[in-house]
Amino acid sequence: MIVKAVRxxxxxxxxxxxxxxxxxSQAKALEAAYHRAGFNGHTPYxxxxxxxxxxxxxxxxRRLERGECSKQQLQLGRFREFLEALGLQGSPEQFNDFxxxxxxxxxxxxxxxxxxxxxxxAACDLYIVTNGVSRTQHHRIGASPLAxxxxxxxxxxxxxxxxxxxxxxxxxxxxLKGIPKNQMxxxxxxxxxxxxxxxxxxxxxCWLNSRQQPRPHDLPITYEIQDLRELPQIVFSSxxx
Numbered sequence: 241m242i243v244k245a246v247r248x249x250x251x252x253x254x255x256x257x258x259x260x261x262x263x264x265s266q267a268k269a270l271e272a273a274y275h276r277a278g279f280n281g282h283t284p285y286x287x288x289x290x291x292x293x294x295x296x297x298x299x300x301x302r303r304l305e306r307g308e309c310s311k312q313q314l315q316l317g318r319f320r321e322f323l324e325a326l327g328l329q330g331s332p333e334q335f336n337d338f339x340x341x342x343x344x345x346x347x348x349x350x351x352x353x354x355x356x357x358x359x360x361x362a363a364c365d366l367y368i369v370t371n372g373v374s375r376t377q378h379h380r381i382g383a384s385p386l387a388x389x390x391x392x393x394x395x396x397x398x399x400x401x402x403x404x405x406x407x408x409x410x411x412x413x414x415x416l417k418g419i420p421k422n423q424m425x426x427x428x429x430x431x432x433x434x435x436x437x438x439x440x441x442x443x444x445x446c447w448l449n450s451r452q453q454p455r456p457h458d459l460p461i462t463y464e465i466q467d468l469r470e471l472p473q474i475v476f477s478s479x480x481x
Contacts, residue, residue, distance in 0.1 A: 245477035254428030255370040259353040265346025273338035347384035361389040371396040404437030
């Protein structure tokens with residue numbers, strides 16, 4: 241009988257951009273919120289509006305990762321800036337509520353996520369490590385076919401700090417008390433939150449570089465893959481008889 245030896249029995253998996261298609265969820269949520277707010281009669285919704293929001297949203301998330309704003313400031317600031325850029329009169333608070341409601345309905349998986357997680361869950365404990373709003377992330381992930389495979393979901397809002405801050409990883413380690421770090425592998429697509437956070441926390445990490453970006457010289461990334469289907473080769477050592 242062939243038995244797979246497990247190099248990393250505990251896998252910390254990023255959600256959006258790694259397992260879940262956040263770009264699709266975001267696009268559908270923004271358009272639905274835009275219509276719910278009644279803005280389409282003033283300025284018809286176009287792909288350019290999505291591109292504008294995406295740019296503004298990313299800039300606010302980078303501020304959060306650098307510790308320059310709070311989660312609440314991010315949520316309201318991005319939509320205040322968004323509405324001002326489009327010349328729309330509306331409440332950033334209300335638009336954020338609409339958006340988060342719609343975002344919670346988006347549980348779209350990236351290619352091969354289900355098959356790979358099924359294979360890994362047969363021998364490993366899988367956990368989600370994600371930034372975001374707890375209610376929204378739990379709803380999205382809980383509604384997906386992957387939900388039954390995860391032992392727990394660690395959301396930055398519950399931790400009181402986002403990846404890559406040390407406080408976030410302290411929260412995760414407290415939840416996984418007793419498990420040595422060398423038995424954990426963090427897998428994610430983001431250099432600034434996943435890879436930087438893992439390196440700072442003393443974890444081995446695997447960068448899902450599906451867009452084939454240049455590898456940074458200042459981060460000691462343990463592994464790099466371009467396709468999620470390469471992950472089991474890292475997690476499992478050579479099979480033994």
